[in-house]
Amino acid sequence: MRLKPRATFLFFLTLLFAIGIPSCGEDYVVFRDIKNVYILDREAGLYLGTPASTSSDSIALQIEIEFAQFSYNHNSIPGMMSEAWATSPSTPMLANEITDIRIFCDHAIYGIPPGENMAAVLNFGLDYYQATLHDFLQMLPRKGEYTYGIPPMEVYFNSKPDPGTYTFKVEIEDNNRHVFISSFPALEWL
Amino acid sequence: MKANLFILLLISLAIHGNAQIFHTKPKYIQLKVDLLDILDSYPRIGIGYEIKYSKISLWQSIHYGWDGISFDQNSRYFENEFTYWGIKTGLKRNIFDLDGEFFIGVQLAFDHTKAAMSDDVYYDLNGKSALLYDKADYLRDRVGLMVENGYEYFIGNRFSVEIGYGFGVRRIQNYYKNIENPFSLKDVEPVEIRNKTLYKYVGTLWRPAAIASIKFGYSFSSRIHE
Numbered sequence: 001m002r003l004k005p006r007a008t009f010l011f012f013l014t015l016l017f018a019i020g021i022p023s024c025g026e027d028y029v030v031f032r033d034i035k036n037v038y039i040l041d042r043e044a045g046l047y048l049g050t051p052a053s054t055s056s057d058s059i060a061l062q063i064e065i066e067f068a069q070f071s072y073n074h075n076s077i078p079g080m081m082s083e084a085w086a087t088s089p090s091t092p093m094l095a096n097e098i099t100d101i102r103i104f105c106d107h108a109i110y111g112i113p114p115g116e117n118m119a120a121v122l123n124f125g126l127d128y129y130q131a132t133l134h135d136f137l138q139m140l141p142r143k144g145e146y147t148y149g150i151p152p153m154e155v156y157f158n159s160k161p162d163p164g165t166y167t168f169k170v171e172i173e174d175n176n177r178h179v180f181i182s183s184f185p186a187l188e189w190l
Numbered sequence: 191m192k193a194n195l196f197i198l199l200l201i202s203l204a205i206h207g208n209a210q211i212f213h214t215k216p217k218y219i220q221l222k223v224d225l226l227d228i229l230d231s232y233p234r235i236g237i238g239y240e241i242k243y244s245k246i247s248l249w250q251s252i253h254y255g256w257d258g259i260s261f262d263q264n265s266r267y268f269e270n271e272f273t274y275w276g277i278k279t280g281l282k283r284n285i286f287d288l289d290g291e292f293f294i295g296v297q298l299a300f301d302h303t304k305a306a307m308s309d310d311v312y313y314d315l316n317g318k319s320a321l322l323y324d325k326a327d328y329l330r331d332r333v334g335l336m337v338e339n340g341y342e343y344f345i346g347n348r349f350s351v352e353i354g355y356g357f358g359v360r361r362i363q364n365y366y367k368n369i370e371n372p373f374s375l376k377d378v379e380p381v382e383i384r385n386k387t388l389y390k391y392v393g394t395l396w397r398p399a400a401i402a403s404i405k406f407g408y409s410f411s412s413r414i415h416e
Contacts, residue, residue: 027381028378073381
């Protein structure tokens with residue numbers, strides 16, 4: 001079979017793109033801090049400010065994690081098209097992992113005294129499902145996995161406690177014993 | 191005809207070469223300024239002296255650099271301030287030529303660098319860990335042993351331009367001080383040790399190295415007998 005010049009050209013061009021051009025990207029990504037904690041009214045589907053006021057039976061704390069990427073791997077040949085073609089940087093590897101999430105409240109709630117960790121009586125999830133803390137931690141990406149991060153985590157309060165103002169604190173611990181502490185969102189349950 | 195011309199050229203070279211050797215003083219001292227390192231990752235200027243004997247030379251130079259003499263405003267090695275100082279010493283074997291001299295030699299070099307870094311990471315190669323920081327002082331000590339060769343072109347009786355290059359090995363010791371907001375990560379090793387970012391690796395590294403130099407020389411006295 002005799003290849004036509006145009007077909008040969010297209011073949012090698014395709015091959016070139018298939019092989020790929022050395023790209024640039026980061027080696028690692030880490031959980032670095034808690035970026036924000038929002039209060040979400042799940043019945044109304046609204047983000048409430050802080051301090052928030054609601055009579056909703058279903059509230060969630062939405063925890064946004066701050067990620068940091070490091071060790072930029074810059075593989076390019078100056079003057080060539082490699083940077084322009086480097087459209088698929090390699091996915092970074094997770095350099096730490098979340099080992100515990102603790103939720104505190106300044107008032108007694110669901111039978112947990114004020115100031116004590118109430119994570120055991122709450123459900124956790126990523127928007128579409130709920131799980132216990134233990135199961136949720138198993139589901140999160142582990143150290144050594146390739147990821148760009150995770151979407152905001154949610155902590156569900158599935159029933160309305162006694163009326164009053166509740167101030168929450170979220171602590172997240174990683175495998176290096178770093179403890180990330182959130183700001184203190186306040187919620188007035190009517 | 192070509193053979194005759196070649197013989198004539200050889201004779202001419204021999205005469206001029208001998209004349210050069212015959213007239214050159216058995217010992218004289220040159221001042222030398224090394225400017226090529228201004229293009230290095232950590233730009234610096236070197237100044238030193240060379241004592242020339244009939245066949246060998248002994249030389250020494252000191253080198254100093256700081257961020258103020260950098261041409262590269264987007265250097266990946268430093269973002270803020272840095273200082274560099276170093277000392278080199280060497281021995282050369284000189285082979286005279288019509289307009290100058292070829293040389294081969296060895297050189298021993300030590301340098302120290304201190305650079306202010308921000309929003310970066312380093313890997314501890316011994317502890318197998320990584321540390322992210324907001325700000326830190328990066329410190330580097332290097333010892334190098336090189337073999338080099340090159341050519342020194344004489345301009346008149348006092349001036350010269352020397353071009354040299356060489357290869358060898360360097361022992362590089364990296365460490366950090368004054369770390370702000372450290373964030374340590376255990377069991378995290380570099381994916382690979384990249385030559386472009388050697389500052390990220392704390393510990394001792396042995397690396398092959400290449401050197402190049404352009405030195406401008408000035409002889410304190412006329413190098414040949416008047």
